[in-house]
Ligand SMILES: Nc1nc2c(ncn2[C@@H]2O[C@H](COP(=O)(O)OP(=O)(O)OP(=O)(O)O)[C@@H](O)[C@H]2O)c(=O)[nH]1
Ligand SMILES: [Mg+2]
């Protein structure tokens with residue numbers, strides 16, 4: 350006769366594998382002195398346009414590169430390559446988010462010591478990327494003014510997993526009747542203290558302030574690493 | 577939807593435990609934080625799919641939902657928040673994003689048959 354079923358305690362983090370790889374990546378980034386920024390948003394919020402602008406503006410003063418996740422196409426990688434910095438596409442197939450192992454694989458033949466900034470565009474999705482640490486130093490969540498002010502309340506988890514909110518396409522704010530105060534209040538409700546930047550990748554308005562911020566964060570990281 | 581890949585990771589863990597213990601897994605108990613980014617209903621149906629044609633087929637996934645607890649710097653105390661849309665202390669109203677609990681995605685127990 351077989352014994353009665355019994356309950357045994359275990360303690361296993363389901364995302365352990367990803368977390369272990371992310372931690373190793375973070376250590377590599379730290380050792381190489383590269384500051385890593387990831388971008389999440391819904392499809393079409395303007396990640397690629399914003400990144401193209403960012404790469405173009407940073408390129409004269411910094412060594413920059415980008416990875417871009419996409420379900421199927423290489424379009425975003427081709428657009429980003431116009432900024433004349435190293436760009437690599439990660440095709441995720443049916444997977445709706447990037448995982449740390451994909452980033453690790455994409456970086457296999459890159460010398461991180463040659464970089465100051467690495468940007469990672471995640472797949473357009475406000476749900477799935479929130480659970481996966483990619484080893485980044487800073488995670489930006491983007492919402493465009495045409496999406497409405499209530500996005501933070503609808504997707505609190507992704508806002509919570511991010512460090513900075515970027516409101517994009519500000520050149521369209523008047524046409525979309527975007528309410529800045531409501532958007533700001535909603536962001537602060539789900540993530541008190543979160544820095545918020547408003548900008549337009551099209552006109553370049555607001556880019557300067559944001560670039561100063563990331564430049565500052567990079568300098569902080571380097572000086573803390575130097576101690 | 578990333579619940580299927582999460583469910584597959586849970587099943588892999590179950591298979592590993594089953595083999596290591598030389599036992600059959602009847603039930604997997606999971607703690608799921610409100611900020612884990614995983615939807616319970618989607619996970620439950622994905623779990624069934626992920627179990628198909630494995631040694632875990634027919635096993636159950638029992639999900640314990642874990643609410644978000646924050647630390648209130650004003651009260652110097654841990655507080656459960658009422659909603660993930662409102663990160664502030666339910667007692668004094670101070671906003672806080674210091675999360676103490678609520679991101680769990682963790683297998684905590686197994687019901688096994690040896
Ligand atoms: N007017 C205006 N349009 C913008 C701006 N930024 C992006 N767009 C437009 O918005 C559309 C989507 O922009 P993308 O940069 O492709 O958005 P994305 O977030 O990378 O999209 P996915 O990668 O598919 O998720 C394109 O037609 C862009 O030209 C902006 O600042 N102003
Ligand atoms: Mg894009």
Ligand SMILES: [Zn+2]
Nearest residue numbers: 648651665668
């Ligand atoms: Zn309080």
